Amino acid sequence: MAQINLLQAVNSAIDTAMGADERVICLGEDVGKFGGVFRATSDLQDKYGEARCFNTPITEQGIVGFSIGLAAQGSVPVAEIQFADYIFPAFDQIVNEAAKFRYRSGDQFNCGGLTIRAPYGGGISGGLYHSQSPEAYFCHTPGLKVVIPSTAYQAKGLLLAAIRDPDPVIFFEPKAIYRAEVGEVPETDYVLPLGVAEIMSEGCDITLVGWGAQMHQLHRAAKMAAKDGISCEVIDLRTLLPWDVDTVAQSVEKTGRLIISHEAPRTGGFAGEVSATIQECCFLSLEAPILRITGMDTPFPLVFEKEYMPDYLKLYEAIKASVNF
């Protein structure tokens, strides 16, 4: 099995999907000959031709609207939004169109073949507009699925699953670890199930939940806590909508403590949803308040990015606070 990085795993997934099904099309700004600004679609135009891998004009609402039409007609579009920060012009097409296409037609039409990929998150000195984590906006929309991988292996398996899923999927890619995250990834075709979390490491004192690039911070904090004799169970949600309540609830039943962490601002963030659900179903098992370690309720900063980020030190302090509550 080859060692490849998360970005190469994304490329491998699209390549695999395009090779297996000629209806799969990839499109977006600069995705053609250039292979995308991050090179996620490298070599695909050469391999599959300009009709199936092509540049679009700079219009996110156009890219998504066009892709919805493609999917409704029977194609399987994999649309790239260059940065998740730029997905908002397409918000109407995603929220009012893609998400409701099947429902509003009484299942006469659907755009389930649609996958929207977008690199998200901080850690690259990108400031306000190259750093955001907009997952919560989309998790508030019935009809969408929202998926975020944290490893190269996950990236390929989850993206292939997203492309083949019968519902529209938004696939956020942690660009900060595109190249840093390296792992063994099969060259063959495989899928990982959507809506299923992954227990990354088992523990008994406290449950740590996250997704995407934030998993690295959770792992690091868990290692620090282990030196203090605190055993953390680290769970990667992988799919945020619909999310795997059972895996998290079973873990919290065991540990009695929960920390949820994301880069996005706290208010209205997805940690609030996880927290509310877990307190509903695990109330009598909780030994401490559920904590959210997140970005601040500010625009994403530039020079103070390090201070803003919910890093392993903030997590480590939260773990101790929860255990000592």
Added chain:
Amino acid sequence: MAKFDSTVGTLRFTEATDLSIPTLSILDSEGELRKGAKSPVIDKDTALKIYRDMTYIRALDERMISAQRQGRLSFYMTCTGEEAAVVGSIAGFTDRDMIMAQYREQAALRYRGFTSEQFMNQLLSNDLDLGKGRQMPVHYGSRALNYMTISSTLATQIPQAAGYAYGQKLSGNDACTVCYFGDGAASEGDFHAGLNMAAVLECPVVFVVRNNGYAISTPSSEQFAGDGIAPRGIGYGIKTIRVDGNDILAVYAAGVAARKLAIDSSGPVMIETMSYRLGAHSTSDDPASYRNAEEEKLWAEKDPILRMRKWLLGKGWWSDQQDHQLIAHYKKEILDALKAQEKRPSPSLNGLITDVYQTPPRHLQQQYVELQQHIDKYPDHYLANPANSDRAHPSSSVQFT
């Protein structure tokens, strides 16, 4: 691709009026061919089908406006005044071609064969509504008739139509997409996104812009400063024609030619139909508050159905007697359908959670169970809702005591 290789030594700005776009007009107000105008080839059967469908929609619209006033449905929108623009254009296409419309193009759906019962099922949100009672009246859709389900969101269908047409081209199935919208929708970002993508990616889509003078209460003069919408098509590199939207032969000729162009040249085409929304925007507004009666009267005299009737009478293809009979027949058919379909029950309650996803995920199923348990406690409250009193029925999966 533009070459930008024409240079001049004199400074001069190009005026919006420099691009003078003519309006194709074939029939005069008396239903006679204009001097020098060339009639499209059209056989008697096609002409009569077009005329019947225009007449049908006029009858349907009149009846449903009354029904809305009587409280028998919540909302309605008419096509009145624009029947020729819609039926004339769609008659130039084949049934394989996908229609992606705005919300005022029920006449195109009728042309494809939508029945009175089907119209009523949607308008009344009953158990036979193809959309399962999920959308407000006039949001029709029919997979069988290649009529994409309408969405209230304005102009969103425009980039979608470009994508749909691109898929049709890849499939090589000799079909294209017809995309309808109004002059107001052309102010939305999706219009510009869709036209540009259709042109750049060479999508076989025909955009039919119904320029009807108003967007709800806003007149065209407050909607755009340019010469209508047609120059925008040209600006995006799209072959464009402007036609008299009340002239059935002009619209039909443009529709036939546009389809051929879209398929043969594998690229987008735009038709701007110049017409007038004779009715209100919807049953929720009164045009008397934003436009004058004289203007309406002027346009009523240009009624596209009247003009086509004169042409048909002149050709000897139609008679006044046939006309009276047809209108009476449609009025009865529509009223009968209304009476019959409004007796039907509501769709099943589980339609609340189906089709959100292909398969309802667990959290939705749980929410549905919670709802069922709650309804079980207060069945009278939910089933006795006055709006549902004569139509509500328990779904098979919900136990009502």
